[in-house]
Amino acid sequence: MSNLPISSPYRSTPSAPVSDAERNQLGSRLNTAFTDGKLEADDYKSRLDILYAARTLGELVPVVEGLPPLQTYTDPAIVASNGGQPGELTEARSGHGLTLVAVGVIAGVVLLIAILLLILL
Template identity: 60%
Template structure:
C-alpha cells in the first residue's frame, strides 16, 4: 500500500527533476499519472527509474565543507582568541597552584 507521505515525497522528487530539466513535460506527466494511480510500492518503480539518487544521509554538524577536492589541504583556521584566553588561564592557574604548593611545603 502506498501512503500519502510516500506519494508526497515522490511528487517532490518528480517536481525537482522536472524543474532541473531531467524530465521533459510528457515524461513528467506520465510519471505523475503512474504515481497517483499506484496502489503498491512495486508500481512505483517506473516512477523513480532514472531519477537522480535520493540522498539518504545528512552531513554531521561538525563537518565543514571547504569546497575542495578529496586529498587537498584545507586552509588553516583562524586562531580563536577565546580559546587562547582559556588555555592561558588554565596554564596560569597551574603555575599559581605549583607555587602555592612549594611555599606551603617549604
C-alpha cells in the same frame, strides 16, 4: 529486472496499496527531478501518468527508478554550509578564549609550584 534494492517498499511489498502520502511524495520528487533537468518532458509526463494510475507499490517501480535518491539524514552542523562557495575560505575564528584559558592554566600551575616550594623549604 529492477535496480531498486530489495529493501525498497516498491520491491519488498509490491502488492501494498499506494497511499496519498506516497503519491504526494513521489509527485514532489518527480517535479524536483524535472525542474533540475534530470527528466525529459516526455519521461516526466509518462511517470506522472503511471503515478496517478497505480494502485499498488509494485506498479510504481518505473516511476521511482532513476530518480535521485531521497536524503535520509540531515547534515551535521560541522559540515553545514555557511553560504560560501566550495573551496572558499572563511574568516578565522578568534582564539582569544582559548588563549585566556591556556594563560590561566599556566599561571595556576606556576602559582601551585611556588606554594609547594614555599611549604617544602
